[in-house]
Amino acid sequence: MFQITEFMKKLDELYQKKQFSGIESYLNNGINDALGRHDEGTALILLNELMGYYRSVSRHADCAEAAEKALALIRAMGLEGTVNHGTTLLNAATGLRAAGEKDRAEEACRKAKAILESQLPAEDYRLASLYNNMSLLYAAMGRLELAAEYARKALERIEQNPDAQAELAISLSNLGGMYTRLGQSERAHRCLERAVRLFEQLPGGDDPHYPAALCALAELHFHQGEPEKSAELFRRALGLIERTYGRNDDWQTTRRNLAAAEDLIARRNAVKNKTGMELAREFYEQAGRPMLQQKYPEYACRIAAGLVGEGAECLGFDDAFSVDHDFGPGFCLWLTREDYQAIGSRLQADYQALAARWPGAPARNVTPEGTNRVGVMEIDEFFRRFTGHTHAPKADSWQDIMTWNAIPTDRLASAVNGQVFEDPLGEFTRRREEFARYPEPVRLCRLGQALGRMAQAGQYNYPRAKKRQDADMMYACLAEFVSAAQETAYLLDETYMPFYKWRARGMERLEYAGSLIPLLHRLMERPAADGQAEETIEAVCACIAAELKRQGLASVEDTFLEYHKREVLQRMQQMLQNDGAEKECASMPSKKAARIAAIVDEEWRQFQQVQNEGGRASCQDDRDTFGLMRTSQFTPWAEEVLASYQQDLKRAGEEGWNLLTEKYARMMEHTAPQQYARLADRLPERSAERLQLQELLISIMMRWTREVERRCPHLMGRGRNLSSEQDGPWNVSSETYLRGELGTYSDETLRLYAQMVLELLSQGKNLVEQNMTCMARGYGYRSLEDAENACAAQACTGRP
Template identity: 45%
Template sequence: MFDLQEFLQGLDFLYASGRAKEAESYLKQGLKNAAAEKDDGAILAILNELMGYYRAASRYEECILCSQQALSLADAMGLSGTADYGTMLLNAATGYRAAGEFEKAEKLYEETYRIFRKHMTGPDYRMASLHNNLSLLYSETGRLEDAKKELELAMDTIAKLPDADIETAITHTNLGNLCFQMNRFSEGAEHMKKAVSIFERMPDGKDSHYASALSGLAEAYYHEGELEESARCYEKALREIEAYYGENDYYQITKRNLETVRDLLKREKAAAASEMTGLEMAKAYYEAYGKKMIEEKFPDYAGRIAVGLVGEGSECLGFDDAVSADHDYGPGFCIWLTKKDYRKIGKRLQEEYEKLPGEFMGFPAKHRTEQGKERTGVFEIGSFFQYLTGYAKAPKTEKEWYSISEEALRTATSGEIFSDPLGKFTKRRARFLDRPDTVRLEKLAVSLGKMAQAGQYNFGRAKKREDIGSMYFAMAEFLKAACEAVYLLNGTYMPFYKWRMRGMRSLKKGQKIRKQIEELMNGQMAGQGVEEKAEEQMEAICQLIVQELKESGLTKSDDPFLEIQKAEVRRTADIRRMEKEEEQWKEKSE
């Protein structure tokens, strides 16, 4: 006769002693022995255990196959509709959910709920488990509020049960993960800390869900900026996952998360110790390794290769700081080739570039990350500018200039050139800086029009309607246009939005405007109502804009309504355009 109790005790021993990898062969042998004894009850119990094993090992097809066999056998045994049958349905549904078959899983969960409601008159672990798993299904299908309600129902049920430490910890873990999904990181961190604390108090070893709690706590520490604690928790989680399930999908995800945290730790420590800017580091990396590589590996082309760091990234703007080190930050540089040279040596040069040391001054090199590969390495000059601006060469017509955003032009013209013997890259880049003044004035006129429409007209109308949403959007449009106007008044390109205010600090014109913009923004961030002083402050910004327009010789009008000033600036642009055309005509005539 097959002794199921003894068999299950042996299985528990394997898990408890860290021999989870032996569980599959143990379970399969148990199935054979139970079949030989024609013990259907034992077969059913072992199939349920195998379901759980395959699900945890990310072997979903085998998990679903076991669930189908178990339900078919249960039907044959006349167990359909019983509480035990409901438990099997719960396990099967969870397998389908893990496999991504959400519609099938939800139907099985609904059937499980009907069975449990019929047989359970009081608090029950199985009902709590159902609520937990339903929550996971809802969260995976985007129904986050429903998911939270299910977890709260699970916790309410568990609180009424004796000796429910494991279930309480699991539910805290699930609540923590859900809070992270909902961007409620502080709340999620509290749940994870409670879960880990419960697991670590357990006298008879950790439950298999302990790894999930550890990973969740690691994520909580990550969001709190406690990177060393985050790494410690991920390391413990990896050991737990490997002991129970081996190197499954969850192991690989956790491993990648740990590598990310370790990388950030290294960057953080290097940033704290370094006094170099990103551009200085890039140049030092080139001087230490790149220059020698080019001269030794490509001596015939060394006098034709341009090198520097231009393009995306705070370091190209000179705005990098300690915070910049938390992502794609490190030594790296660009190598620019003519089209002909790129065809001949571009691939080989890129291969040699990627062989350069993967670390410099404590920072991982940029070319070792997917993001860094797009920002550093070997480029054909025309393709480089095409990628950043949409044009391989600077536009020739005003229409073409209008089509390039201020941010794109700033990106293409920021940074530093370390070496350019041919001068071709330098010359092409300079042409992107030489935008026609008439285009600048036309763009300025558009910005003034937006300020008038959003701040001087639509904001007040939205206020009368008590339409808070429209008021906020109007203010946002006004602020963006105001910043753009200040950059255009200075004749320089505006950077990506997160650097706009920082970049304005170094501009010669418009410092009073910048301070007024900051005052308006600070009032909103401090919790003032959107209407409080906002109209007055926006009007003050418009007055300051008019002053700058007059000082720049772009208007003679004192009218504070910027729609009027828009027309004045356009008139100035037309006059300058005609003067330029007349000058060009005279040159041709001579």
Template identity: 35%
Template sequence: MAHDDGYEEDAYDEDGSEERETVGTFDADAFLSGLDKIFAAHEGATKAGPYLEQAAVDAENAGDDAGLLTVLNETIGYYRSQGRHAENQWVIQRALELAARMGLEGSDAWTGTLINAATGMRAAGRHNQAEDLYRMALRSAERTLSPIDRRLAALHNNLSMLYSETDRAHQAEIELREALRILESASVNAGEDIDVASTNTNLALVLLAEDKLEEAERHAATALGIYRAGHLEHEAHYASALAGYAQVRFAAGEYGCAAAWYRRALAVIEECYGTDADSYATTADNLRRAEEEARRAGQPVGDDAADDAAAHDAGTSGDDARAAAMSGGAATSAAPSVTPSTAPSDAPANAPEQSSASDAARQLTGLQLARAFWNEVGRPMVEAKYPEYRGRIAAGLVGHGSECYGFDDARSRDHDFGPRFCLWLTDEDYARIGERLQADYEALPGVRSGSFMGVPAAAATPRAQGAGRRDGVFAIGDFFESITGYRMAPAEDHPYEWMMLDEATLAAATNGEVFADPLGAFSKARQGFKLMPEDVRLALVSRRLGMMAQAGQYNVPRMLERGDGAAAWLAVDEFVRAAASLVFLLNQPVSVGYLPYYKWSFAALRRLSGRLATRLADVCDQLESLMRLASAACYGGAGFGEGGRGAAPAAAQVTGAIERICGEVVAELRREGLTPSGDSFLEWQRPYVEEHIVSQEPCLHSL
């Protein structure tokens, strides 16, 4: 445990036990420092329990609720580690009740307590209670933690463990992917980040459970590449990455190779923990099993079996994804996989050739291609030609284009698609090296001519050139100004400027991925546009409620009754747009981003609705059904050869669908404490929502 080392020297004896001369007060910092001393002396098994119990008594006697909550949270973790699950139940309950009584709901302390409680319940095998607590923690974290806070990643990681333990591998995969996304966004250098490596290993093992061998191999290899790139081979967690990769090779039927990797894992465990550790015994058993299977399959089990291990040691590079990852070339999970499928050991001699790098590249998304292009071509150029600026240049792909949203497919490659990335500099750095760096960027093979991984340079459309270019070198302020009109996000006390920025514009300014940002300046500017002021968000929520009421609840049925199908169709469209926007706004843009422009609105809404803990997750399906019904309701299905049949029943279904969606919106507003009213007509909900707007700026309030 690591805590601030701020204890008072005279409050503790040499063994960490507290002197009881300061009755009536409780020093939480001193308590934590004393606990650290106990664990540092490896005396936790005997001294931590009594110490925690006495500290709880002292905090309670002193009337220090905050101090008592600190003690209870530490006790939950300690009892969990000691397997004292029955005793931990009342500690967990007491901590939750105390935090609620203190009014901490909605605070960082409440989030932390929920996470501790959920993890304690999971360790005790109380999975249902643990899942409920984790979900509460996620909802709380969305309000209390930054979207790139590593604690949020740890929360998703913990939830993935629960899903794995309850045989829900796909849900575990979703949680781990989210944890990985957060860590990669938060990391200064994801290619050397041990947390990113560990999460890649965990994800590989979950993917194995889903029989997704090729993808599992990519993530396992990525983890090893990160350890190598960061020179972290002597870290204790490196053993887990080695064993994880061995498990992947075992699953692929490469038993001799798996044995070689298990041996490497054993060596690291022995170095870090000794041979008495449980992990050493487990890994040794896995090694014996791999060796037995290798002999049974007629595979070598000695050094000759370790072709991948040799590639790792030599740091070789090439199209083989395993070799690239081992040499540090695959820095993150988004790096491309060009690993050919593993052929059976008895494959015929005239088997087809394995897939080429260009074949695999055709399966890459634009973001994956961009990240690979940066890692393999861009980063080496920057390091070679601009060594003094390598710690100041940000790289990534953000802005206009379907690939920046992650929605690109084969059809997206007919324009503006190719190897590319953005480089972002401060104004000062851009003035010094911007033009020269741009020239060096354009000279990279694949940017203006040639190709990368078999993908040719983009044939840029006129709108993506000059001032509208979508890649290359930018001053940070210029980049955001080209998208939003602002060099940096408007100030919180300038709500009228925020209200002039439509959501599609904000989506373009905050989408994509940042591959590297050692200075942090670009990420800070980008985050500024994600941090929509709460008053502005609530004002927009109110506006969307008004449009849903006016267009959907009021005008759709009136226009249908008049027989004006065209007007009804447009009213349905306005309702759908407002509802989709509302879903994003209620899920907090800082956490989920903004609704993009119309072309990708439903793609984004489907993706958001597929995430765990999304508010109004089923509204997306209802909106799509509503749009299908609107055809028959507005035009009687005439466009489909049905004449005027079916209009009346469809009209009833349309109005019913609208009311159901509005009812769900009201229920969500009540859950969030934005209204006490159950009135289903959304216009009447607006005053309640606007009561929560602090600013008196007229632009934030309805007339």
């Protein structure tokens, strides 16, 4: 008979003496011995022990193989559906989870759960082990709410058993980890502190789960900005893991985490409460300027130095939390194109060597997202990187305004923030002054748009969402309202709005935002259905309206910001030197331009009457973008096609029919087929021959579209999806949009349009390319290629 008691006693001795190399052979010999004696029950016990050993030393493939052998033995013994089967499945799932095979682990867990819940009493502590393991699995899968639910179920079972202190500590540790990942720090801290105290009180103090609790608590302290506490806990865990399991995967991970905590401590001590800007200036003055004077004396009087661009230190918002990434001594050196070509590469190499050996602070800890923020830069490329332009655009026409509007405001903020330490040549400073603030027509345009978003989201759609008791819609409206209110505050202060995470912080510096800040905080902190939300929204709008009046930008007394928006945009129009619509394409004959303007005006009138199921769409308040897009489409058209389509619009207006409503209704055949079925019989019927012609035209246009996409992937990537296969209720592809539009043309207009398309095709021309070229010029670019290059440059820049 196999002496299992003696065998397990010697196994415990091997663990206690840290004789890990002998454990595997000892267990395998025991398994073979038990099987030789036909003692399958003992062999099953030892196979489960072997799985645990393989998990502890990170030999995941061997663990999975042992699990397969154990499950095969279960089947051979006829023990399927028993507690032993459930326990073995659970051990197998734990090994599969450690090996990263999460789907197989979940399947094993579900089978184990079905067996154990049916075979064990509800209060049995072994169910706690099941729930703990399921919690860990779902945490690894990113399903945190479900993970927390199972961790709480485990805790409920364990707390009923006063003798199960080890199991209670394990459950508390797991639940604390879930709360950490869910962002519930206070709950996490309570659970993990209690778990660590319980582990410390256990006999021996070497429970294999103890290091995990220490690491979880250490991680929590690290993210709360307490690296000293974090490092002390990581050190304790590192020693325990090495003594228990050796230098396995968990030991390696803990060592890396300890190194990160120690690095953060060292960085904080080194900078001694200096800001990133102070550190940059000190580095430049102590090392940078002497290096320039010594190695580049003929260029030193032409090089600008400072710290401008991305990162909290450029905004003056860096703090103790900032030093953990992309922080450390660094400055920018800006050169003209000629100087950069002459010495740029050599100067960059000298800069990097200087940064590596400067004793004033540890070198910058650069992440992949934080590269190229400091060092040697060419002035033109610096401004192109952030704005897409080497010089600030003009602001004399609507076309110029659209060019400005295409530049993200946070990128403009990055181009002009920070400090310039010295600029003897003055070129970099002059260029910064060009971009320092929005020209007044641009500011008024953006201000009008922001006011419209506030009115629509907060004063119109939020009350409607509340009546519907639609919480998701209410939250969306409040988020849009707060975002628009923040942008409005920055525009009223004539300041660029920074990257989204710094917007609220930056508002504290604005001259006119003092009364807004507590009101916006109130909207963000309270539930979406809060009874005072509408009152708070109106208070915000009243503050904005008062400031608009104080600055002489609006005269109306009403607090409904849609009225203020109209007045602000009218002021913008008065400031423009030229009508942007007449300059969409300089070569366009005046008669054709007038016809296109009339078509766009009538389309806009009909567009205002389109009834959207979810309320008025934001694009129905954006006349400027609508005008640019539609003008770009019509500019390449032949005169006879334009005349015919203009007649279509006129006839529809006389008959009380809305071609824009018809267009969106026809799109619903692909985006919302059930709703389309209810209204299809109200639409004008189209013959089979006509539909065949439409599909031919669509195939040609989509081929042209894909040709442009291949040439301009970044520009086209900002627009609609291409194929109808990508349609959804809120996503309309280019193909579906075109199908809807062609469906509204009269037979005569479609015939003329087809004649134009086929003629262009025979000439090797691309109508979509012509449309996109007009649009690019409308946004201020000289060509389609320039627009693509600007989009590509913006896509390549990181985010702070």
